[in-house]
Amino acid sequence: MTVTKTNASRLRHLQGKRVFMEDFGCQMNKNDAELVVGRLGRAGWSRAERPEEADVVLYYTCAVREHAEERIYGRLGHLKRLKKERPDLVIGVMGCMAQNQKERIFERAPHVDLVVGTSRFEEIADFLADIEYQDRVVALDQGEVAYERDIHARPVRHQAYVTVMRGCDKFCTFCIVPFTQGRERSRTPEEIEKEVRALVDDGVQQVTLLGQRVNTYGLDLNRGETLATLLQRLESIPGLGRLQFITSHPTHIDETLMRVIRDHPVHSRYLHLPVQSGSDRMLRIMNRGHDVESYRRTMDMVRRIVPDMSLATDWIVGFPGETDEDFQASVRLQKDVGFQTSFVFKYSDRSGTKASRSMPDDVPQAVKEERNQILLAQQRAISEELHRGRVGTEHTILVEGRSKRDASKWFGRTSQNWIVVFSAERDFTGQFVRVRVTDATALTLFAELV
Ligand code: SF4
Incomplete structure (x- = not known):
C-alpha cells in the first residue's frame, strides 16, 4: 500500500x-x-x-x-x-x-x-x-503540513477558522491528541497574518484562531512569539471585526495576554479554559500540570484584568478512580467560578492513551450519568442567573442568520459568545448590530434592535 x-x-x-x-x-x-x-x-x-x-x-x-x-x-x-x-x-x-x-x-x-x-x-x-x-x-505519519488554503472555499461567508498550530506536548492521560497530532508545531506569524488579511479582504468579519493548546502558540518557534504577540499583530487588520481563539490550557494564561485582549475591542471576551476536574488528586492522575488553586488564581486574574470576560470550561466525570468526594470538588469549583458555560463529558476509554493502558474504567455508567446530570443542572442554574442579570443591557452582536428555533427571528453572538435572538425586518447576516436584551433563559438572550 x-x-x-x-x-x-x-x-x-x-x-x-x-x-x-x-x-x-x-x-x-x-x-x-x-x-x-x-x-x-x-x-x-x-x-x-x-x-x-x-x-x-x-x-x-x-x-x-x-x-x-x-x-x-x-x-x-x-x-x-x-x-x-x-x-x-x-x-x-x-x-x-x-x-x-x-x-x-x-x-x-x-x-x-x-x-x-x-x-x-x-x-x-x-x-x-x-x-x-x-x-x-x-x-499516515506526522510530516509538516503546508496549510495552503483556498480563501474563497468556506461554508460561512462572514467567519473563518485559521489553524495557527498543531499538536500538543502535554500528554494528559485521557487524551489521544498528542499521539494522533504529534508535537506542537506553530505556523509563522507572517504566514498567519497573510491568511487572515486575505480572508478579511474576502468579506470575513470574525476569525477564530485554532490550536489544540493555542495559548502555547509560538513557543516552539524560539523567536519570542506568543499568542499575545500574534493577537497584537492581527488586531489592527482593517475590516476585521472580531478575533478569538480556542482551545486553551490553564498553564499558559498570563497577564500579558489578558492585557492585550483588554486593550483592543476586536478581541472576543470569551475564554474557554478546560479544567476537567475540581479535585487535585484527579488533576494529578490526569497529568494536567496544574492544580485547583492555580486554576482559581488564573480565573481571578482574568476577571481582574478583563471584567467582562465570559468563562467556559470542560469537565470529565467518571474518570478512573473518581470518588464522590472528587466529584463534589468539581461541583464546588463550578459553583465558585460561576462559569457561563460547561461542556461535560462522561469518561470513556480511548485506546492508545495512558489512561487506557494503566487505569481501569471503574466508575459505573449510571454513576457517570448521574454526575453528568448534576453538573449540567447546576450549570443551567448558574447560566440562567447570569443571563437574567443582563436584561436591559446593550450589546453589539455579529448576526449569524435565522434563528434555528423560530425562523421568523434572527440570531447572533456577542463578543462573550452569548447567543442573542432578535426580530428584524431585514437580513443583517454577517453584520454587526446593536441590541438591547429584553428577556433571558439559561442558553439564550432575547433582544430588540437598538
Ligand atoms: S487535553 Fe488538551 S492539553 Fe491535554 S493532551 Fe489533550 S490536547 Fe493536549
Missing part, C-alpha cells in the same frame, strides 16, 4: 467528480475538512449533498470520544450497500481516527479505500489519483 506522488495529467481525468464530506469533532477538524474540499474544488471537483450523489465519500474523523468513532463506523456500515452497487465509489477516512486506528479500520470496514492521517490532508488530490491505480491507500 504505497503512495506515490501524482502529476497534473493524472489528476485531469478526475475532474468533474463530486465529493461528499462530513466532519466530526472539533473546530480544527471542521477547518481541515474545509481545506480538503477547497483543495478538491481547485482540482475541478464539486460538492455532493449526499453520499448517494458522490463519487468520493470522505469522513473527517475524531478519536477523542468513543461515541464519535462509533458514529463514524455506523456511517461506514451504511455505505456498504452503496459500495456493492457502485464498486467505483471511493470511501475515505481522514483525521484523528485514521491516524489512531490505521489499518484496523479496514478490519471493521473492509470497503474503505483510503485512510489519511492528520497531517496528510493537503495531499488528498494525489491520494485520490493513486486510488485509481491501487486497491487502497494509507497515508
Whole structure:
C-alpha cells in the first residue's frame, strides 16, 4: 500500500467528480475538512449533498470520544450497500481516527479505500489519483503540513477558522491528541497574518484562531512569539471585526495576554479554559500540570484584568478512580467560578492513551450519568442567573442568520459568545448590530434592535 506522488495529467481525468464530506469533532477538524474540499474544488471537483450523489465519500474523523468513532463506523456500515452497487465509489477516512486506528479500520470496514492521517490532508488530490491505480491507500505519519488554503472555499461567508498550530506536548492521560497530532508545531506569524488579511479582504468579519493548546502558540518557534504577540499583530487588520481563539490550557494564561485582549475591542471576551476536574488528586492522575488553586488564581486574574470576560470550561466525570468526594470538588469549583458555560463529558476509554493502558474504567455508567446530570443542572442554574442579570443591557452582536428555533427571528453572538435572538425586518447576516436584551433563559438572550 504505497503512495506515490501524482502529476497534473493524472489528476485531469478526475475532474468533474463530486465529493461528499462530513466532519466530526472539533473546530480544527471542521477547518481541515474545509481545506480538503477547497483543495478538491481547485482540482475541478464539486460538492455532493449526499453520499448517494458522490463519487468520493470522505469522513473527517475524531478519536477523542468513543461515541464519535462509533458514529463514524455506523456511517461506514451504511455505505456498504452503496459500495456493492457502485464498486467505483471511493470511501475515505481522514483525521484523528485514521491516524489512531490505521489499518484496523479496514478490519471493521473492509470497503474503505483510503485512510489519511492528520497531517496528510493537503495531499488528498494525489491520494485520490493513486486510488485509481491501487486497491487502497494509507497515508499516515506526522510530516509538516503546508496549510495552503483556498480563501474563497468556506461554508460561512462572514467567519473563518485559521489553524495557527498543531499538536500538543502535554500528554494528559485521557487524551489521544498528542499521539494522533504529534508535537506542537506553530505556523509563522507572517504566514498567519497573510491568511487572515486575505480572508478579511474576502468579506470575513470574525476569525477564530485554532490550536489544540493555542495559548502555547509560538513557543516552539524560539523567536519570542506568543499568542499575545500574534493577537497584537492581527488586531489592527482593517475590516476585521472580531478575533478569538480556542482551545486553551490553564498553564499558559498570563497577564500579558489578558492585557492585550483588554486593550483592543476586536478581541472576543470569551475564554474557554478546560479544567476537567475540581479535585487535585484527579488533576494529578490526569497529568494536567496544574492544580485547583492555580486554576482559581488564573480565573481571578482574568476577571481582574478583563471584567467582562465570559468563562467556559470542560469537565470529565467518571474518570478512573473518581470518588464522590472528587466529584463534589468539581461541583464546588463550578459553583465558585460561576462559569457561563460547561461542556461535560462522561469518561470513556480511548485506546492508545495512558489512561487506557494503566487505569481501569471503574466508575459505573449510571454513576457517570448521574454526575453528568448534576453538573449540567447546576450549570443551567448558574447560566440562567447570569443571563437574567443582563436584561436591559446593550450589546453589539455579529448576526449569524435565522434563528434555528423560530425562523421568523434572527440570531447572533456577542463578543462573550452569548447567543442573542432578535426580530428584524431585514437580513443583517454577517453584520454587526446593536441590541438591547429584553428577556433571558439559561442558553439564550432575547433582544430588540437598538
Ligand atoms: S492539553 Fe488538551 S490536547 Fe493536549 S493532551 Fe491535554 S487535553 Fe489533550
